Amino acid sequence: MHRVKLFAVAGHQQEVTDEDDEEGQGAVEVEGEGENAEWNIVGEDLVSYESESNRSSTGDQHLWLLRSLRSHCTNLKHLKMTFGRTRGGWDDLYSLKQLKSLHAELHMGDRWCSDFVYNLKQFPCLRKLTLSAVSYSGRDLHVLDQLEYLDVDYCDGLDGKSLADCCQTMKQLRHLDFGCLQNFSESTFESLLTNCQQLESLVFDVGHLDSTVPYEMLCHLPRLRYLNVWTCYLRDSFIEGLMNKQGSPLESLFLEGCALSADQIKHLCNISTLKELRVNCDTVPLEDLVKLKSLLNLHISMPITTGQIVDLLQGLPRLKFLNILDRDDVDKVNLGRSVHTWMSAQREQRRKIKVCFSNSYTDDILWLESSG
Incomplete structure (x- = not known):
C-alpha cells in the first residue's frame, strides 16, 4: 500500500x-x-x-x-x-x-549513480536534493548548480574532491549536509568557506577527520544560522570560533557524539542569540544554561534531577520544548506536580511547555501548562 x-x-x-x-x-x-x-x-x-x-x-x-x-x-x-x-x-x-524536491534512494553502483545524478539536470525547477547512495562517489554531482538544498549524508563513498567541486558550482546553496567523507582535507573546508558564503544551514561529521584539519574555519561562514556537528571530540578552538562568529547570529546549535566539559558548556552559553541547543555533558551546568534567555528548544543528555529540571524551566522564560535524552531515572509524576505547583503560583502570561524524555526505545511526553 x-x-x-x-x-x-x-x-x-x-x-x-x-x-x-x-x-x-x-x-x-x-x-x-x-x-x-x-x-x-x-x-x-x-x-x-x-x-x-x-x-x-x-x-x-x-x-x-x-x-x-x-x-x-x-x-x-x-x-x-x-x-x-x-x-x-x-x-x-x-x-x-x-x-522541486527529490529524495532518492539509489540501489546501484557508482557509474549508474553518476548517470542518474547527471540526468537530474533535466529538472529546471529542482532546488532540493537528498541522496542515499552507499556506492556513490559524488561524480557529476557538481552539475546540479541550481540546488539550494543538498543532503548527501548517506553517500558513504563521497570524497572531499567531489564536495569541493560542488562548492565551486552551487552558488545558490543554502543548506548542506554531509557525513564522513573520504580524502577530506583542509583544502575541502577552504573551498566550502570560499565558495559557499551564502550557506545558512550546515550539518557535517568530523569524527574521522585528521586531527590537524582546521574545521573551525567554518565558523566564519557569514550567513550561518543553523549548525549541527557530529564529532568524537570537540576542540576548544571551535567553540571559540562560534563565540566570535561575525555576520548573521547563530540561532541553532546541535553538538552530537561527544560529552562536552563544563567549561565548554560555559563558553557556549555566552552565545546569547541561541534559540535551540543540543549538548551532552557529564555534569549539569545549570547556572550557565539559564543564561540563554532566548532559548525556545533545549535538548540535553545530562544526569539531571527533578529539582534541576524545575530550576531550568524557571530560568528559561521563553522555553517551549525540553528534550531530556537517555534518562530513565526521573520521577515524571513528581516532576509534573512540581512544575504545576510552580506554574500555578506564578502570575505571568499563559505558558505551555513540552517536556520529552527520549531514549532508544520510546519517548515519554509531558505537557505542562499554566492556567494564567
Whole structure:
C-alpha cells in the first residue's frame, strides 16, 4: 500500500498538517499495481508523493508508480522514492518537469549513480536534493548548480574532491549536509568557506577527520544560522570560533557524539542569540544554561534531577520544548506536580511547555501548562 499526500482542498492548494494526516484527511490510499482509477481522481492536484523506504528493495517495483505519476500527475513537485538500475523508469522520472524536491534512494553502483545524478539536470525547477547512495562517489554531482538544498549524508563513498567541486558550482546553496567523507582535507573546508558564503544551514561529521584539519574555519561562514556537528571530540578552538562568529547570529546549535566539559558548556552559553541547543555533558551546568534567555528548544543528555529540571524551566522564560535524552531515572509524576505547583503560583502570561524524555526505545511526553 502506498500513501499519497494531497495538498488540495476544495479546489485550492493547501498544505496538509500532521494532525490532518493522522485523521486521514488530505491523503489517498493507493493499492494494486496497474490500477489507475485513484490516479485519475487525484490527477493534477497531487503535488507530493512518498513511497515507503525499503532497504531490500531494488526500486523496480516502483516503475509502475512512476509511469502512473508521469501520465496523471503532471504537477508533482515533491517525490521520495527508491530507484534501481532499470533505466526505463528513469525516463518516466525525468518527465516530471515540475519537480522541486527529490529524495532518492539509489540501489546501484557508482557509474549508474553518476548517470542518474547527471540526468537530474533535466529538472529546471529542482532546488532540493537528498541522496542515499552507499556506492556513490559524488561524480557529476557538481552539475546540479541550481540546488539550494543538498543532503548527501548517506553517500558513504563521497570524497572531499567531489564536495569541493560542488562548492565551486552551487552558488545558490543554502543548506548542506554531509557525513564522513573520504580524502577530506583542509583544502575541502577552504573551498566550502570560499565558495559557499551564502550557506545558512550546515550539518557535517568530523569524527574521522585528521586531527590537524582546521574545521573551525567554518565558523566564519557569514550567513550561518543553523549548525549541527557530529564529532568524537570537540576542540576548544571551535567553540571559540562560534563565540566570535561575525555576520548573521547563530540561532541553532546541535553538538552530537561527544560529552562536552563544563567549561565548554560555559563558553557556549555566552552565545546569547541561541534559540535551540543540543549538548551532552557529564555534569549539569545549570547556572550557565539559564543564561540563554532566548532559548525556545533545549535538548540535553545530562544526569539531571527533578529539582534541576524545575530550576531550568524557571530560568528559561521563553522555553517551549525540553528534550531530556537517555534518562530513565526521573520521577515524571513528581516532576509534573512540581512544575504545576510552580506554574500555578506564578502570575505571568499563559505558558505551555513540552517536556520529552527520549531514549532508544520510546519517548515519554509531558505537557505542562499554566492556567494564567
